[in-house]
Amino acid sequence: MHRLISLARLKRAGITAILLALVVSPAWTQGRAQVSSPAPQGPWMNKNLPPDQRADMVVEQMTLDEKIQLVHGGPGGFGAPGAPAQPTRSNGGAGWIPGIPRLGIPDINMADSAVGVTRGAAMSRYSTLLPSTLGAAASWDLKAAYLYGTVIGRELRDQGYNMSIGGGVDITREPRNGRNFEYDGEDPILAGTMVGQIEKAIQDQHIMGDIKHYALNDQETGRNIGNAILDKRSMRESDLLAFEIGLRDSQAAGFMCSYNKINGDWACENDYTLNQVLKKAFGFKGWVMSDWGGTHSTVKAALAGLDQEMPGSGFFGDALKKAIESGEVPVARLNDMVHRILRSMFAVGVIDDPPVRQVVDVFKGLEDAQSIAAETLVLLKNANNQLPLSGAGVKSIAVIGSHADVGTLSGGGSAQVNAPGGNAVKPAPGAAAGQGMGMGREAVYFPDSPLKAIRAKAPKAKVEYNAGTDPAAAAALAKSSEIAIVFVNQPTSEGRDVATLALPDNQDALVSAVAGANPRTIVVLETGGPVTMPWSANVNGILAAWYPGIRGAEAIADVLFGDVNPSAKLPVTFAKGDQDLPHPEIPGIKLVPPPPPPGAGRGGAGRGMMPPFDVPYTEGLKVGYKWYDAEKKEPLFPFGFGLSYTTYSYSGLKATAAGRNLTVSFTVKNTGKRAGAEVAQVYAALPAGAGEPPKRLIGWERVQLGPGESKTVNLTIDPLYLSIFNVDRDAWELMPGDYTVMVGASSRSLPLNQAVKIAGT
Ligand code: BGC
Numbered sequence: 001m002h003r004l005i006s007l008a009r010l011k012r013a014g015i016t017a018i019l020l021a022l023v024v025s026p027a028w029t030q031g032r033a034q035v036s037s038p039a040p041q042g043p044w045m046n047k048n049l050p051p052d053q054r055a056d057m058v059v060e061q062m063t064l065d066e067k068i069q070l071v072h073g074g075p076g077g078f079g080a081p082g083a084p085a086q087p088t089r090s091n092g093g094a095g096w097i098p099g100i101p102r103l104g105i106p107d108i109n110m111a112d113s114a115v116g117v118t119r120g121a122a123m124s125r126y127s128t129l130l131p132s133t134l135g136a137a138a139s140w141d142l143k144a145a146y147l148y149g150t151v152i153g154r155e156l157r158d159q160g161y162n163m164s165i166g167g168g169v170d171i172t173r174e175p176r177n178g179r180n181f182e183y184d185g186e187d188p189i190l191a192g193t194m195v196g197q198i199e200k201a202i203q204d205q206h207i208m209g210d211i212k213h214y215a216l217n218d219q220e221t222g223r224n225i226g227n228a229i230l231d232k233r234s235m236r237e238s239d240l241l242a243f244e245i246g247l248r249d250s251q252a253a254g255f256m257c258s259y260n261k262i263n264g265d266w267a268c269e270n271d272y273t274l275n276q277v278l279k280k281a282f283g284f285k286g287w288v289m290s291d292w293g294g295t296h297s298t299v300k301a302a303l304a305g306l307d308q309e310m311p312g313s314g315f316f317g318d319a320l321k322k323a324i325e326s327g328e329v330p331v332a333r334l335n336d337m338v339h340r341i342l343r344s345m346f347a348v349g350v351i352d353d354p355p356v357r358q359v360v361d362v363f364k365g366l367e368d369a370q371s372i373a374a375e376t377l378v379l380l381k382n383a384n385n386q387l388p389l390s391g392a393g394v395k396s397i398a399v400i401g402s403h404a405d406v407g408t409l410s411g412g413g414s415a416q417v418n419a420p421g422g423n424a425v426k427p428a429p430g431a432a433a434g435q436g437m438g439m440g441r442e443a444v445y446f447p448d449s450p451l452k453a454i455r456a457k458a459p460k461a462k463v464e465y466n467a468g469t470d471p472a473a474a475a476a477l478a479k480s481s482e483i484a485i486v487f488v489n490q491p492t493s494e495g496r497d498v499a500t501l502a503l504p505d506n507q508d509a510l511v512s513a514v515a516g517a518n519p520r521t522i523v524v525l526e527t528g529g530p531v532t533m534p535w536s537a538n539v540n541g542i543l544a545a546w547y548p549g550i551r552g553a554e555a556i557a558d559v560l561f562g563d564v565n566p567s568a569k570l571p572v573t574f575a576k577g578d579q580d581l582p583h584p585e586i587p588g589i590k591l592v593p594p595p596p597p598p599g600a601g602r603g604g605a606g607r608g609m610m611p612p613f614d615v616p617y618t619e620g621l622k623v624g625y626k627w628y629d630a631e632k633k634e635p636l637f638p639f640g641f642g643l644s645y646t647t648y649s650y651s652g653l654k655a656t657a658a659g660r661n662l663t664v665s666f667t668v669k670n671t672g673k674r675a676g677a678e679v680a681q682v683y684a685a686l687p688a689g690a691g692e693p694p695k696r697l698i699g700w701e702r703v704q705l706g707p708g709e710s711k712t713v714n715l716t717i718d719p720l721y722l723s724i725f726n727v728d729r730d731a732w733e734l735m736p737g738d739y740t741v742m743v744g745a746s747s748r749s750l751p752l753n754q755a756v757k758i759a760g761t
Contacts, residue, residue, distance in 0.1 A: 042104065043057055044057040045104060047352050051343045052343050055338075059338050061103055064334075066103075067334050067335070068317060068320060069097075070100070071316045072309040073097050073313075074097060090107075090109065091160050092119055092122055093109055093111035094112045094119065095110035095165065095289075096109055096110070097110075108163050109160065110163040110164070112165050114167070114414075115181070115410075115411065115417060116151075116152065116549075117152065117161070117417065118414065118417055119418070126362060127159070127417055127418070129410055129417040130151060131547065131549040132546040133166075133168065134182075134529060134572070135568075136148045136184070136194060137183075137184040137571035138375075138376050138544075138642075140190065140569055140571075140700055140702055144371075145193075145194045146201045147201070147368055149202045149204075149209075150201045153203070153205025153206075154361070154364075156355070158355070158358050158360045159355075159357065160355050161355060162206075163210065163254065164202050165210045165212065165256065166209075166210070166212075166415070167211040168184075168212050169195040169211055170183050170213055170216070170218050170242075171187070171242050171623060172185055172218070174218045174497065175572060176497045176500065178412075178413070179411075179413065179493075180572070181411040181529065181546065182413075185624075186571065186639065188241035189245065189697050191246075192245025192246045195250075196246045196247075200251075203253070203348050210254030211243060211254070212258070213259070213291055214255050214257050214278065214288075215239055215257075216260060216262050216615075217258035217267070218615075219588075221586050221592055222587075222613060225610055226588060227263075227264060228261065229614055229617060231620060231727075232727045233724070233725045233726075233727050234617070234620040236277070243255075253286040253345075253347070255288050257270070257274065257288055257290055257291060259294045266294070266301075268294045268301055269295075269296055269297055269300045269306060274306065285347075286340055287340035287341045288306050289307065290308070293312070294310075295316065299328045299329055302320065302329045302333055302334075303333065369549045372549070374558060376548065376555075377544065377559050377564075377566055377568055378543070378569060378642040379541075379542075379643040380570075380642070381541055382540070386520060386540040386541055387541050387559075388562025389458070389562070391457040391459075391461075392460070394458050396461055396463070396464075397454060397463045397485060398478045399450065399451045399464070400466045400477065400486045401466075401474070401487045401507065402526060404485075405449060405451045406424040406425060406449050408450065408526060408545075408549075408553055409443055409489050409547050410445070411492060412495075415494065416444060419444055420550075423444045423445055424445040424449075425445040448550055450524070450553040450557065453553040453554050454560070462481075468507075471509050472513065476517070478517045481518065482520065483518070483521075484517070485521075485522045486514050486521060488507045490526070490531050492529070499586065499589055500578055501577065502532050508534055511523055511539065512535045512538065521540060522541035522560070523543070525544045526546070526548065527544070527547075528547070529572055530572050530574040532574075532575065532576065536636065543559060543560070544570070565644055565645045565675065565677075566642065566643065566644055567642070569640050569679045569745075570637060570638070571639070572624060573624050573638060574635060574636040576634070576635065582627055588610065592610065621692065622693050624639055626696065635748075638748040639746070640679075640681050641747070641748065642679070644677075646671070646672030646674040646707070647671045648668055648680075650744055650745070650752050651669070652667045653666045653741070653752035653753070655741040655756040657739075657756050657758045660759070661717075662719075662741070662758060663714065664713075664715045664743070665712055665713060669705070669708075669710035670705035670709050671708075672707060673707050678702070680743065680744075681700045681743070681744060681746065681750075682698050682699040683743075683747065683750060685739065686737075690735050690737075695740075695747070697747070719734050720732060722734055733760075733761055734761045735760050736760030738756070741753065741755075741756055
């Protein structure tokens, strides 16, 4: 109507000729696609109506076939040899759900985007590789996490996607899990808060977010067949709490159920975790999609709460249609699935503000990646204050190992971002080529050279590189140099775990040889998660860089030379050895067959090749530092630990309880000569009868302080963070009794403590 009026007016104005020229011009048809195919103007397009109402209006218009079409993905296309060709309307990401054009419902195009947007190579698209998500968690900085999500959301928009699949938040029960780099560490409150910020930021870009892998997909070994066993209380207070907080803080559109079983039922057909906990207790309004190939049934899955089968249609295509027609699955349930998808599209704004393709802002991405990386690097050791190095003062530096001449390592699997120009380290002849899924393939290095970044900081010094493959040769170079910086790596990937926390490829021997030759040795770790360091007493410096992202080399050099004062703290405990872990051996690891040949597809370790087995999480509530506290074990580096180039003091703790509310205030002072940021942490010991591990994290604040400056931190503690889960009542409970509040710089350095009585519920 609107258009007709304006056409008539234009005609009246006597510019018919110009108008005709515009109509036939390709620029016109391209720029105003809606002129030739008008967007439907059903009442659900009214932006002022609530998303649920809009969704209901659409559901009313839909045929049964259209509803079925929305609850499963179109053909996949994983970019692997022999994979099905991409459907033309797919944007080339991991998931594609055809929309309903006649109703104005766009396709859903999903891209894996845990650490940056993936699968660019096939389409010649560039995306920013961010530091590991675990690194983002190490920042303990909500703003850094928000920026992390902003970069991902922005680049998804620019590439024409409207949904992110990332948001991994399985807590670190298994520190050798191949996907820990995609997750947020061992504490549910820290992990949930960080993923909540990441997903919130993505959705603020009008891209639907998703949180995964729900739940207890804590190891890759036999992920398709393993049965995770855990009691309900531990689940709610640990693993599921991380998901609960992430959802609460982001209202993420999607939840991806995981491959494994949970207490006997597949995670994608688990009534307890999906219906009872996620939808009822957490109040989740979005939709549950299966991990790729993680659907196992039609009726059971539909009734247990699965809303979308990804990516195929084996269970939620014709089979679901039949189940609806026969009444085995009520139509109301199908309508609920569809409603959840549509209401999320309206709520996040992908219909009102669809993505518009443009070239990714590479420069902004690099800048953001570097500023995030600067907050992710954890300084674990700095004997004799050897760091920071003086760029002007140092005469010679030996840079050794881990391909530091050409690049930095990234994480493998579906989160693998494509390296610009391809892998900076060309695979050995005969090794599987390409950067596809990365699963079981070569480790991918990004072309960002630490050697160059170090040279730039010390332009007058002699900076030489040794590959580190021959420890004796590396030691010889270290001996003739003033400083030795050894880069070590632990490649990890989806689809497989590392069998041990020990560094692979003889790198411990390399570090020992170098440290033996030069006492001024600094080690930079590029790892998926915690590793052991039998040489830690013999080196002066240790910097945990995780996988540091496309600007990692610059960020590492900034910390080594003091342009950035490190502030990150460990989001995971570093154990002294595998024997100290709750499971010295990964359940099922001995059953893993040799790696599949390149191109064998996904499913990772296990599918169809291993007998089913249990993963009994007998440690229950004692995850991460809670295990070390309860078992009185000394870690190598504790949760929450990280050094700075300045020092801080803590004083004046005041914990006050009023009803259910606890407020905590204390003062942090920068007692050194450099500006810095301290992540001040608050822990609580629950009343004696609570049956809890000795303490849990209940809050923190990252405090920016100039030299000599003090600040008072005031925190209001969420009662949930002090509560326990009462399984009999199926409810959270704030126990009345005596709590101890502890404050300090790490889980093992808590100089302030105060007892406080809480009245409870
Ligand atoms: C992974 C998911 C991923 C999906 C799509 C699965 O193998 O477990 O994390 O989102 O593939 O690529």
